[in-house]
Amino acid sequence: MWGSSRAGQRQYVRGGPISVELRVNDQIRAREVRLVGPEGEQVGIVPVAEALRLAQDTDLDLVEVAPTARPPVCKLMDYGKFKYESAQKAREARRNQSLTVIKEMKLRPKIDPHDYETKKGHVVRFLKAGDKVKITIMFRGREQSRPELGFRLLKRLADEVTELGFVESSPRQDGRNMIMVMAPHRALKTAGQRGSGEESDAPADV
Structure with missing residues (x-):
């Protein structure tokens, strides 16, 4: 989530470094992106600066979910929550995974x-x-x-x-x-x- 604007800088998700697979917020290099809203709704192609502004206004993160698309697809989401839920699902999958007897x-x-x-x-x-x-x-x-x-x-x-x-x-x-x-x-x-x-x-x- 975005940090306070006290220093005029955006901060990324708390809890450690961002995964190299996904670019988040200011890490996104494209000039424009195909934006998807937090509920999966299609916003359309917008300049990345506008997408970042929307993310900050809604206290969400802008996450590049499809970097190879043209333009890249980005989604507004709570990236910290996303990472946590992904880790939970991975742990659950490991628990359910059976070793062959x-x-x-x-x-x-x-x-x-x-x-x-x-x-x-x-x-x-x-x-x-x-x-x-x-x-x-x-x-x-x-x-x-x-x-x-x-x-x-x-x-x-x-x-x-x-x-x-x-x-x-x-x-x-x-x-x-x-x-x-x-x-x-x-x-x-x-x-x-x-x-x-x-x-x-x-x-x-x-």
């Missing part, structure tokens, strides 16, 4: 039905918590010549938990293993993050 579940292609249900239960729990799950089929010996066993098992598992997640990475051979990655649907991921209260990017094995 990938759990891992390992199965054998000829898994026992009871073990399969147990492993599937873990996958269900992970997806409900908003975590991704890397499902690994481990082949041994002659099983390596029967990759279709792994494909069928992974497809069965994906089909049975489709209400909770989707296949993010299709089954692929990785050495003697076969890997598929499932991710939770967006709503479940959001709910899981709210419930956990903490975020981690460390893989987990069960």
Whole structure:
């Protein structure tokens, strides 16, 4: 905001240096600007001196929001408030940003039905918590010549938990293993993050 006219000089926003991305008040070098009012209304193309006078008269700042436009676009605003609200939004975005958690579940292609249900239960729990799950089929010996066993098992598992997640990475051979990655649907991921209260990017094995 403008300072007092005691010294006949304009002062810029309190609280530190102005961001280099935006020119404010006397930093604006253009002779004329396309002026936007504080509520977003179009004022029109005016000399920069007139725009600065309007800013001072309304106790607002003149901020060059589109410097590459011809003429540059400037807006009348409370730049201190703008900076504060932008910082608040950035902090909120960082808080809401999730670090990807990938759990891992390992199965054998000829898994026992009871073990399969147990492993599937873990996958269900992970997806409900908003975590991704890397499902690994481990082949041994002659099983390596029967990759279709792994494909069928992974497809069965994906089909049975489709209400909770989707296949993010299709089954692929990785050495003697076969890997598929499932991710939770967006709503479940959001709910899981709210419930956990903490975020981690460390893989987990069960």
